[in-house]
Amino acid sequence: MTRALDRILREARACTLCADHLPLGPRPVLRASAEARLLIVGQAPGTRVHETGIPWNDASGDRLREWLAIEHETFYDESRIAIVPMGFCYPGRDKKGGDKPPRPECAPTWHPRVVPRLAQVRLTLLVGVYAQRYYLGERGGRTVADTVEHWREFLPDFLPLPHPSWRTKGWERSRPWFAGDLLPELRRRVRQMIN
Numbered sequence: 001m002t003r004a005l006d007r008i009l010r011e012a013r014a015c016t017l018c019a020d021h022l023p024l025g026p027r028p029v030l031r032a033s034a035e036a037r038l039l040i041v042g043q044a045p046g047t048r049v050h051e052t053g054i055p056w057n058d059a060s061g062d063r064l065r066e067w068l069a070i071e072h073e074t075f076y077d078e079s080r081i082a083i084v085p086m087g088f089c090y091p092g093r094d095k096k097g098g099d100k101p102p103r104p105e106c107a108p109t110w111h112p113r114v115v116p117r118l119a120q121v122r123l124t125l126l127v128g129v130y131a132q133r134y135y136l137g138e139r140g141g142r143t144v145a146d147t148v149e150h151w152r153e154f155l156p157d158f159l160p161l162p163h164p165s166w167r168t169k170g171w172e173r174s175r176p177w178f179a180g181d182l183l184p185e186l187r188r189r190v191r192q193m194i195n
Contacts (some may be wrong), residue, residue, distance in 0.1 A: 031083045
C-alpha cells in the first residue's frame with residue numbers, strides 16, 4: 001500500500017494535465033502518507049502556497065490551525081495528517097480579484113487514486129464548497145452555510161467547514177454555534193486522530 005501510494009504521489013506531483021490553464025504553471029501541492037488518520041480536503045493553493053510548495057502556508061492556514069487547535073509541526077506531520085486539495089495547483093485570479101475555482105480535471109483524476117490508499121483516515125475535513133460538493137453530493141446543503149450548519153449529519157466520516165479566510169470572520173460571528181458547538185467537537189476529534 002505504501003509503495004503504491006508513494007508512486008501515485010510522485011505522479012501527482014509531476015502532473016501537467018492542465019498546464020495550459022495555469023497562469024503560474026503547474027506546481028502540484030499535496031501531502032499524504034498511508035499512516036495518516038486525518039484528511040484535509042481544501043480548495044486549491046493560493047500564490048503563497050504555490051511559491052513555497054507548502055499547503056496552507058498562508059493566513060487561511062493559520063486560521064485553520066487555530067480552529068483545529070494544533071501546532072504548526074503537528075499540522076505538517078504527514079504520518080498524522082494528509083492534505084489533498086480539490087485542485088493541486090494555483091488556478092489563477094478571477095475577474096473579481098479572488099482565486100478561480102480549482103481546475104475541474106484535478107479531483108476526478110487524482111482523488112480516486114490517492115484517497116482510497118489513505119486507509120487509516122478516520123475523519124475527513126471538507127473545507128469549502130468544492131470539497132463539500134465533491135464528497136457529499138446531494139447530501140450537502142444548497143450553500144456552505146447550510147452544509148456546515150448540519151455538520152453532525154456527516155459524522156463520523158466527514159466534517160464540513162467553511163474556508164478559513166478573513167471573509168468568514170463575520171459569518172462565524174453571526175453563527176455562535178460554530179465556536180460553541182462545532183469547534184469543540186472538531187478539536188476533540190482531531191486530538192483523537194493525531195495522538
